[in-house]
Amino acid sequence: MKFSKIFVGLLITASSVIYAQDKEISLEEIYDGTFRQERLQSLQSLNNGEEYVVLNRNQDTNTSSIDVYSYETGKKLRSLLDSENLAEISGFQGFQLSDDESKILLSTKVEQIYRRSSRAVYYIYNVKDRNLTKLSDKKVQEPTFSPDASKIAYVFENNIYTYNLTSGEETQITTDGEKNKIINGVTDWVYEEEFAFVRAFAWNKTGTHIAYLKFDESEVPEFSMDIFGKDLYPTQQVFKYPKAGEKNSEVALYMYELSSEKNEKVKLGDYQDFYIPRIKWTQDPEILSVQVLNRHQNNLDLIFVDATNNEANVVMNETDDAYIDITDNLTFLEDNSFIWTSEKDGWNHIYLYNKKGKLKNQVTKGNWEVTNYYGYDKNANRIFYQSTENGSVNRDVYSIKPNGKRKTRLTQKEGMNSADFSADFTYFINSYTSTETPYEFTLHNAKNGKLVRKIKDNSALLEKEAAYNFSAKVLSTIEVNGNELNMWMIKPKDFDPKKKYPLLMFQYSGPGSQSVSNSYFGTNDYWYQLLANEGYIIATVDGRGTGFKGAAFKKVTQKELGKYEVEDQIDAAKKLGARDYIDEDRIGIWGWSYGGFMSSNAILKGNDTFSMAIAVAPVISWRFYDSIYTERYMTTPQENPSGYDENSPINHVEKLKGDYLLIHGGGDDNVHLQNTMRMVEALVQANKQFDWAIYPDRNHGIYGGNTRLHLYTLMTNFIKEKL
Template sequence: MKHLNFTLLFCVIASQFGFAQKQIELKEIWNGTFRTKVMQSVNAMANSNQYSRIEQAAKEIQEINLYDFRTLEKTNTIFNTQDFKEIKTIDSYVFDDKEEQILIGTNSQAIYRRSSLADFYLYNTLTKSFVKVAEHAIMEPTFSKDGKKIAYAYQNNLFIYDIASHKSTQITTDGLKNHVINGISDWVYEEEFSIVRMFDWSLNGDKIAYVKFDETEVPEYSMDVYGNGLYPTQDKFKYPKAGENNAIVSLHIYDLNTSKTSQVDLTEFSDFYIPRIKWTNDNNYLSVQVINRHQNDLKLFFVNGGTLEKQLILNETDKAYVDVQTLSFQPNNDFIWLSERDGHNHLYHYNREGKLINQITKGDWEVTDYYGIDAKNKTLFFQSVEQGSIYRDIYSISLNGKNKKRLTSEVGTHSAIFSPSFDVFINTFSSSVKAPRYSLKAAQTGKVIKEILNNSELESKVADYNLPKKEFVQIPTEEGVQLNAWILKPSDFDPTKQYPVFMYQYSGPGSQQVADKWFDSNDYWHAMLTQKGYIVVTVDGRGTGFRGADFKKVTQLQLGKYEVEDQISAAKYLGKQSYVDESRIGIWGWSYGGFMSSNCLLKGNDTFKMAIAVAPVINWRYYDSIYTERYMTTPQENPEGYDDNSPFTHADKLKGKYLLIHGTADDNVHVQNAMAMIETLVQKNKDFDWLIYPDRNHGIYGGNTRLQLYTKMTNFILNNL
């Protein structure tokens, strides 16, 4: 009884006087203090209704384990690094179609954002045999459908490894760095079409289709690499900037039975892209997507692998641009297609001749992911923003467009991995107040069968910091457009006081920063800033995604105009709030966000006191062809669009404090951007700060780099806002 009285008194004191809020330290953001538990490398097993996972069995031991989708019980350990000294870590793994063999990648060496070289080993789960596929690191090894061969790329050429004889056959010979690439995307395809492997096996494994890139006439970018040696070196690679020559692409089919290669006739096109190739479920036909340089006219062809004749199946056009889609074929070669043709991204059902059967989903909302079809019950599963553009939910719907059912209920962000039989799915859920958790759900009802993994320990840990909650609001522009936003206020927020505001955004076409999901590293940093007395705000302006095609594509031909107007308008709106000190509003962003924060400080020099720009595009003429021309056409066609909204054009307007940050090894947004801006500001006799990171790429990380970067930015904010 005495203990109870003491506890009550303790609570009264706590509620009246409070306790010191635990302060976030920068090092905690980067040392794993707030790391979430995740299900690593989950792959659905098509033949056994199981899923596989990489798991850490001990400090230096990894396993690939199989789990039953229904019971979630581990059924087998199929690979253990303890048994194979050649593999220290499993960087990647993939099964053959029979799920009897595994390709395991280790010792990976990153090339660009998505591409890498690695040592690959072939492990047979039945015979326990273990063999290295090649004596050197290779790229993108892929099983043939019958599991008898593996195709891979090495030094810009394609090879076929015969599993029975352990011998490799080279099927292309003209590959040469900075000239010709066979079967692997060039830099700009990898970055902007999100693809590396540009070859594919036919259904019977008797043919390989591949795209050849002739980069000979593409201008070359050279990048100094400082390293630790006495003299720096240079890395040179082909990088087509806006309006410059692209690689010349061609489509080829190699016949394993005849050892001959044939080229598909695409001579009716000029200056075009082949963003996707994929064999259909008919061994005779290869699907090929061809899109013009402006990317507003996409054609889908079926190519006969024997005769090379092609049939136009679908033609998608748009006054702005068409997004490249990944096809999903049914057993009879009908296919599911995603399109924005009605103003929102929706699912469509076509037959194998390209005739539209029906539009499956409809409404003023977007489909954001397609998970597949339960062919037996003719039911599709997808993710959408039907409950609001900042949320994600999982749905099922009949192939005929009827019987749509919401399978998730909690407000936030849901994603799914479905079992091959589509009877259950692993649901990942998080929100701005609930850390990620994984659960098994019934695909018919969405009912939770069993929890798999949660982050309750992390939630308890962050409770000590009394983190601010994101307030999701809409902020009106001066024209009355409602923009999605979130606001983080200090936990001891006092509406009678005035606070400085620090804005964060990205703003690129189709992007989204205002979403109801768990904190990332920037969120923790922003929360730390609230502990230092700042309000942090993010606004998704016009041009961002998931609110329909018109909202997204309004920025066409003039990137940086409406987006900047919206950030300035939002800042002015915030400045009118009684609790905001309108003389102390700052903004920051990375990449496109750095382009935006630079422009906001210059064009809105009466609104923003300071800005930080990390790895920003300063002149769209310096950026790559596919991305830039998708939204701007070429500089030759649209010079005003390029120049009117580039930060260097407005350098003479600088009044506030400006911090410009870039890495010298940024192969994406070249450090040339920063150097051009620095020189322009110098010649305008403007005072500003800049920080260059030697040999760091677009992500600016490695060792203590991130900690030092965010320390620098924090101090800049404290001293200038």
């Protein structure tokens, strides 16, 4: 009897082991949002610093509301507006508060143009009397309140207009706007993509002047794409796209005075072939700051323009042997002294200048980088910023006096910390993640970093993931070509060091980028878990040219994109392949965009190291890419032909030995399908076999409907078959 009980017990235990096996992750789960992290809704602080507003949408009624919450308690206090109470519109997609918070711009029928630009039908809501006014029947761009909320300036069909909210009068400021020729008040394609802004006009502090940029792109070469759609005949998208070494838009600065309706071009100086990547009014309503950058992007002048006479004076000049990064970190204090960030000492740091552009002092110093500038609190006389002081894979939030003293670390957990401050710098919401922790959101006192309350975490996601027993993403370093490079690795959950595993490497590698950080799984990391379950080891190495380890490390690739970065990936693969548990004959590499350029080069130049590569939306020759990005790192093809050609995959196709998969979106306005088509032709003429796929009409992100699921199924099957 006793023996029978033991036997039955063993059977129960064995069957429990069988049924308690870990769940296997599927591609469908990855791309249907099963592992989507909870995020904090996009919020905006109100001027009082004690409250913030959030745009909420009611899916059942298809209505939108702007709701007010308390920072301290997180409780909803009231609604600024609810579209359920508005007869004119059912809902809206976005909103913008006037400076005094008396009026709100609401966007409806939003139509995306490029990555950052859109046009929409806008309404103005008066918070006090709850009246709703339609700005225009037309879809317009970048509407912006004047400082006193009495007017709105906007762009329609490349011309600037103002709208008087009291009289309802519309005034047209410019008249020469024309598609693919003249643009007023918004940027051309290449400025939008590479200088990361769309609105190219600005009100001064008193609303008496509007400064704006005019782009003459008449002589910029056109690029065209066939959009196949679902109709009998495809349509053609034609737009101005300056490729490396080609003609750019001619940009000019104008000043418009509202009272006199005087519109005048500002003479900035004797500049030839230049950029104006930023304009910003100072605290003085008559002084506009303008940044002028030469075409090589290694010489920048900060210019002050006096709106009373349009005289321009250079107040600061910065040069660099390689290039100067453009940021939004310029901040003017009440006396018109200003805060600026620069890599001039070899690391990105904060500097303070007086109103005449004379350096007062370097605020931050050390062999670490300021990675985000949050702003200046005049009441506490403190600057808030994020940095890599605790390691290049980590981020922390700090405050410091402008004199560089009394630095305070405001975040304590090791990992990636990012702050969102209230308007008066009383509070900040900290977003935190690490390799072991999905996003957590907490509220802190900005004075000392003390925790006020927990807002949201992803504990439910961790509970869900427990059933899968995912492998850890382990951070480490690897010594390659005399540098300690950051690396992460994911191994199969049943990893056996006595076995040999195929290795798949992922990288991006673009200048100043970072793929290795102390952060939790992204969508691709779940895909890597699926591959790890299939018996693959996945690794990423950030080689030379990537960011957050000083200017010299980042800028070593200057004029030779694809040389040192590829060398580091090949040598890292060799070092990893020498490990007992990695099969050196089964090493693959993949990447997207710049990463596709890299993976293509890797399987060609490293054909004895990599047996497989996948390139998604790759740049195949920098001659095909846009002027601003490419010339920043390469100068022009006319000046540097060998730099362009020696590291271009299209010139090394005869070296292909392994399995190569080439993928592109047919409607990619950024990295054009031309890249893949030229690579295909070169491979065909070299009689090299390869696989390829084109996703019709899809842009650089290759998404929409089942597109991502199809794409990753394709890549998964290719990896399983070839690696």
